[in-house]
Amino acid sequence: MSTYKAFILPVLLSVLCGLPTFAAAETLSIIDAPANSTTGIPRPGRGMTMQQVEAAFGSPRQKMAPVGEPPITRWVYEQYTVHFEHDRVIHSAVHHQMQKP
Structure with a gap:
């Protein structure tokens, strides 16, 4: 029985001492970022x-060479990048603008 207590007590203390680290969290808020929506x-x-x-x-600022199979091509415009599979648009994404604190 004393071996059981000698084992459980350190484990219990280490778990209880570690709980505050799990309870702390940060909230990340992105404000005024351009939306990747319609x-x-x-x-x-x-x-x-x-x-x-x-x-x-x-015309885009830059036309990247196709990569992979099927070929994926990127066209880079001022505010966004367009991704093509063969000759068709599969995705376009707005460039992220870094905000000064």
């Missing part, structure tokens, strides 16, 4: 062709 910055929609994107939004 209500955010206007950008190409899924399914558009490369020709349609260039006609509607102009």
Whole structure:
């Protein structure tokens, strides 16, 4: 019985002492970040062709070479990047702007 108490007491104390570290948490709040939604910055929609994107939004600042199979190509515009699979838009994402504290 004394061996049991000698084992349980240190374990119980270490668990109780460690609880405050689990209870502490931080809240991260991102304010005024551009939304990657249809209500955010206007950008190409899924399914558009490369020709349609260039006609509607102009030439990108940079055209990245295709990578992988199927080939994924990125076009970088001022405020967003467009991702293509073959010649069709699969995703477009607004660039994150770092805020000064």
